[in-house]
Amino acid sequence: MSTLQEIKSRGTVTIDVEACKGCELCIVACPPRVLEMSTAVNELGVRYPLLHPGCTGCAACLMVCPDFCFEVFRFDEPVVTVVEAPA
Amino acid sequence: MAAAGSSPAGPVLDTSAPPAGARKIADLKPDLLLTGDHNLCPGCGEPLAVRVWLEALQELGVAQDSILVLGIGCYTMFSATVDLDSVQALHGRAPSVATGVKRMRPDKVVLTLQGDGDMVNEGLQEVLHTAARGERVTCILLNNGVFGETGGHMTATSVIGQRTKSSLEGRDAEYHGYPILIGDLVARLQGAAYVARGSVHNAGAVARTKRMLRRAFETQLAGEGFSFVEVLTMCPTGWFIPTADGPDYLHDTLGEVHVMGELKVDGVVKTTEELHEENARKQREVESALERGGLDQ
Amino acid sequence: MSTTGVAAPTRRLMEGSEAIAEAAIAAGCRFFAGYPMTPFTELLETFARRLPEEGGVCINAESELEAVGMAWGALAAGARAATGSTGQGLSLMQESFSEITLAELPLVVFNMARSQGDYFQATRGGGHGDYRHIVLAPVDINEAVELTQLAFHLADRWRNPVLVYGDYLLAHVTESVLVEPLELPALPAKEWALDGTLGGSGRSRSISPLGLGKHGHEGPGIERHLRAIADKHTEIERAEQRVETAFTDDAETVVVAFGTPARFVRYAVQQLRADGEKVGFVRPISLWPFPSAAVAEACAGATAVATFELCTGQMIDDVRLAVLGAAPVVHLGGISTDGSGFGVGPLLDAEIVRDRILALHRDGPGAELPPLPLNERG
Numbered sequence: 001m002s003t004l005q006e007i008k009s010r011g012t013v014t015i016d017v018e019a020c021k022g023c024e025l026c027i028v029a030c031p032p033r034v035l036e037m038s039t040a041v042n043e044l045g046v047r048y049p050l051l052h053p054g055c056t057g058c059a060a061c062l063m064v065c066p067d068f069c070f071e072v073f074r075f076d077e078p079v080v081t082v083v084e085a086p087a
Numbered sequence: 088m089a090a091a092g093s094s095p096a097g098p099v100l101d102t103s104a105p106p107a108g109a110r111k112i113a114d115l116k117p118d119l120l121l122t123g124d125h126n127l128c129p130g131c132g133e134p135l136a137v138r139v140w141l142e143a144l145q146e147l148g149v150a151q152d153s154i155l156v157l158g159i160g161c162y163t164m165f166s167a168t169v170d171l172d173s174v175q176a177l178h179g180r181a182p183s184v185a186t187g188v189k190r191m192r193p194d195k196v197v198l199t200l201q202g203d204g205d206m207v208n209e210g211l212q213e214v215l216h217t218a219a220r221g222e223r224v225t226c227i228l229l230n231n232g233v234f235g236e237t238g239g240h241m242t243a244t245s246v247i248g249q250r251t252k253s254s255l256e257g258r259d260a261e262y263h264g265y266p267i268l269i270g271d272l273v274a275r276l277q278g279a280a281y282v283a284r285g286s287v288h289n290a291g292a293v294a295r296t297k298r299m300l301r302r303a304f305e306t307q308l309a310g311e312g313f314s315f316v317e318v319l320t321m322c323p324t325g326w327f328i329p330t331a332d333g334p335d336y337l338h339d340t341l342g343e344v345h346v347m348g349e350l351k352v353d354g355v356v357k358t359t360e361e362l363h364e365e366n367a368r369k370q371r372e373v374e375s376a377l378e379r380g381g382l383d384q
Numbered sequence: 385m386s387t388t389g390v391a392a393p394t395r396r397l398m399e400g401s402e403a404i405a406e407a408a409i410a411a412g413c414r415f416f417a418g419y420p421m422t423p424f425t426e427l428l429e430t431f432a433r434r435l436p437e438e439g440g441v442c443i444n445a446e447s448e449l450e451a452v453g454m455a456w457g458a459l460a461a462g463a464r465a466a467t468g469s470t471g472q473g474l475s476l477m478q479e480s481f482s483e484i485t486l487a488e489l490p491l492v493v494f495n496m497a498r499s500q501g502d503y504f505q506a507t508r509g510g511g512h513g514d515y516r517h518i519v520l521a522p523v524d525i526n527e528a529v530e531l532t533q534l535a536f537h538l539a540d541r542w543r544n545p546v547l548v549y550g551d552y553l554l555a556h557v558t559e560s561v562l563v564e565p566l567e568l569p570a571l572p573a574k575e576w577a578l579d580g581t582l583g584g585s586g587r588s589r590s591i592s593p594l595g596l597g598k599h600g601h602e603g604p605g606i607e608r609h610l611r612a613i614a615d616k617h618t619e620i621e622r623a624e625q626r627v628e629t630a631f632t633d634d635a636e637t638v639v640v641a642f643g644t645p646a647r648f649v650r651y652a653v654q655q656l657r658a659d660g661e662k663v664g665f666v667r668p669i670s671l672w673p674f675p676s677a678a679v680a681e682a683c684a685g686a687t688a689v690a691t692f693e694l695c696t697g698q699m700i701d702d703v704r705l706a707v708l709g710a711a712p713v714v715h716l717g718g719i720s721t722d723g724s725g726f727g728v729g730p731l732l733d734a735e736i737v738r739d740r741i742l743a744l745h746r747d748g749p750g751a752e753l754p755p756l757p758l759n760e761r762g
Contacts, residue, residue, distance in 0.1 A: 005096070007096060007097055009100075011109075011112070012100065012102070012106055012109060013102055014102050014103065014104060014105055015102040015103075016115070016123075017102075019123060019124070021128075021129035021130075022129055022330075023129035023130035023323075023330035023331065023333075024130075024330060024331040025130060025330065025331065025333065025334065027331070028331060028334065029289060029290055029334075033095060034095045035095070036094055036095055036099075046129070050099045050100075050102075051099065051100045051102045052094075052095035052096060052097045052098070052099060052100065053095075053096070053097035053098070053100065054095065054096075054097070057112060058290070059112065059113040059290070060289075060290035062113045063135065063138075063139075063290040063293045063294070064135060064287070064289065064290055064293065064334075065135075066127065066129070066130065066131045066132070066133075066134040066135060067123060067125075067129075067134070068115055068116040068120070068123025068134070068138075069115075069123075070113070070115070071105065071111060071113065071114065071115045072111070072112050072113040073105060073106060073109035073110060073111050073112065074109060074110050074112050075106075075108065075109050075110075076108070076110070081097050081098070083096050083097040083098075085096075118584060119583070119584055121586065121598060121599040121600055122599050145584075150583040150584040151580055151581050151582075151583045151584060151585075152580045152581075152583070153580050153583050154461070154578050154579075154580050156457065166590060166592060166596065166598075167590070167596055167597065167598050167599055167602070168598070168599045169588075170583060170584050170585070170586060170588045170598070171580070171583045171584075171588050172578040172579065172580050172581075172582055172583055172588050172589045172590075173578070173588070173589070173590055173591070174456075174457070174460040174487075174578060174590075174591040174592070175487070175590075175591065175592035175593060175594075175596075176453065176456070177453070177479060177480060177483060180449065180450070180453045180480075182453075183445070183449070183450040183451075183453025183454045183456070183457065184453050184454070184456050184457035184460065185457060186443070186450075186453075186454045186457060187415065187417070187453065187454035187455060187456060187457025187458035187459070187460070187461065187465065188457040188458070188460060188461045188578065189457075190415065190441040190443070190454070190457075190458065191414070191415060191441070191457070191458045191461040191462070191463040191465075192461045192578075192579060192580070195579070195580045196580070212446060212447065212450070213446075213450055213453070216445075216446040216450065
């Protein structure tokens with residue numbers, strides 16, 4: 001039987017995936033670890049970050065991105081995403 | 088929250104456009120950067136320093152009173168994308184040009200942007216004399232321990248053991264000598280009013296570096312003397328490592344020698360050794376607090 | 385003590401270095417940086433004393449490299465600025481000279497030379513790449529006062545460095561000098577100079593040797609930028625040649641000389657003419673652009689052409705190019721210095737110069753010249 005989990009996103013980002021050079025610094029820098037590199041590639045031929053629920057809007061990704069790919073937003077009310085919890 | 092090594096939980100969200108009802112809290116790029124496009128390598132730390140430097144100038148309201156002098160290195164390309172009046176200098180020779188600019192326009196904020204090869208190799212004399220004279224300019228050093236633009240060669244700040252194209256077996260004290268800790272040399276000079284060493288290996292360090300840059304410009308605006316901020320940056324290309332390993336490598340190698348902290352502020356000089364001890368002590372305090380149950384214990 | 389930026393126009397005894405500095409100040413120079421070196425040092429000393437009195441700045445830099453760098457910055461900020469040294473010190477500045485020329489900054493440089501052997505350094509440029517400096521060589525202090533002011537004007541007018549070729553004699557002789565401001569045409573404001581005000585506007589300024597410009601208002605590209613500067617140099621070549629000639633219409637022997645030794649040559653030629661000898665005199669005042677056409681014309685009817693230079697012969701190359709085989713060109717000068725190596729040697733003597741010219745004039749290009757005099761200390 002699966003259980004359900006609520007993930008709160010207090011913030012979110014926009015990502016300019018075509019500007020990304022695939023360095024992955026954002027992945028490591030994100031404190032809630034909600035960024036993951038894609039399998040698809042952009043026009044440069046590199047993979048780029050994808051966002052999962054749980055962003056806190058801390059802007060760490062923006063601060064460590066060398067290519068100015070991020071904009072960071074915060075919600076007045078957290079957005080809740082319901083997901084299946086890991087078994 | 089995802090466990091290390093596994094995929095984060097939940098679906099991939101749409102990040103192509105700003106969401107309705109959300110407040111933007113951080114801009115794509117600083118206003119003073121004409122475009123975020125550049126040809127620097129993936130994982131380069133220099134744009135991280137450029138961002139907070141430009142944000143600091145903007146926040147201080149001096150964008151229309153600033154004149155930039157550039158050295159020569161990878162960062163030189165920012166002369167075309169930074170929206171400030173700027174003049175290009177020779178390798179290592181931005182401080183003398185900055186001196187001439189400031190002496191003729193003493194009411195402007197005059198700053199240099201230089202690399203470690205530029206400032207500590209070719210231009211060591213220039214920065215020391217400019218500091219000794221107490222010129223009221225701000226020199227910003229982007230230190231990645233290599234001559235990046237020419238492909239990754241040893242500089243005066245490269246650390247023992249660091250492999251570069253001119254020290255393939257690693258910098259050897261017997262053969263190559265020891266790194267120069269430029270911040271310590273500058274801090275000793277009476278004309279230097281504010282000397283600090285920052286880093287961009289993580290968001291916290293970037294934020295701390297921004298405060299140092301602000302403090303340096305405030306020092307210049309107050310006419311207190313020479314100000315200097317060194318910023319350690321990643322150069323995965325020059326270090327022959329994967330881009331994602333850059334921050335840890337920076338923290339564990341260059342960062343262990345060129346230690347983060349304020350070397351000179353309000354007349355108080357600290358050595359790098361003292362900063363090292365301070366950081367180690369703070370780290371122990373944080374770790375023991377975490378063991379006891381949290382940082383707010 | 386003047387505070388209006390114009391030296392008080394009274395005639396007084398002045399050493400050459402002092403007169404040159406006063407002329408620079410009269411021209412509006414408000415920044416100077418230099419490093420002590422004989423026989424340039426007194427120029428630095430005078431600027432150090434006088435510039436602060438005029439609201440300017442003089443810095444004794446940590447080396448010649450930083451001196452030219454500081455002048456570079458002052459120029460970029462829109463000031464009239466200069467540096468200087470003797471030939472050895474200028475050797476250190478060469479890379480900066482090239483780049484400042486490509487950045488189109490109006491630098492004025494003073495070479496208080498130890499000999500005339502810096503001619504190649506001045507006119508060919510000791511730096512890298514394709515670049516040219518206007519080079520002016522005063523014959524005496526009064527002309528130096530004029531040419532110094534002209535230097536600042538030409539530098540601004542063309543946005544190109546100008547070098548004033550002086551020497552020990554010029555620096556250290558004391559004469560009665562009146563530093564009168566020259567009347568020169570007005571020049572446009574320096575819109576390109578940096579004052580910070582265009583920061584954040586999207587139109588901020590860039591001063592760079594590659595003429596790069598900024599995103600959204602890029603420069604023409606490196607190749608076009610360099611070619612445009614080369615075209616500018618071609619224009620300068622046409623417009624800024626300066627020369628003095630005397631007794632050349634029917635001269636059989638023409639002697640070419642520049643700078644302070646030319647004063648001795650001119651005197652010797654006048655003496656020889658008074659004795660009925662058909663000798664002529666040419667004095668290039670601009671060493672670059674070299675007054676080739678004037679030299680060629682002056683030598684058109686001559687059977688022998690000579691240069692008199694205090695060195696092994698460098699300007700002689702330009703004279704040979706101008707004359708282009710129409711007559712043989714012989715060097716009457718040579719290395720001559722005092723015991724210190726900085727100053728004036730025994731060759732610079734009106735009678736000795738006269739005798740050497742006469743030997744050539746009487747016996748032709750194959751003439752055996754008297755041996756060069758030796759100074760006592762060697």
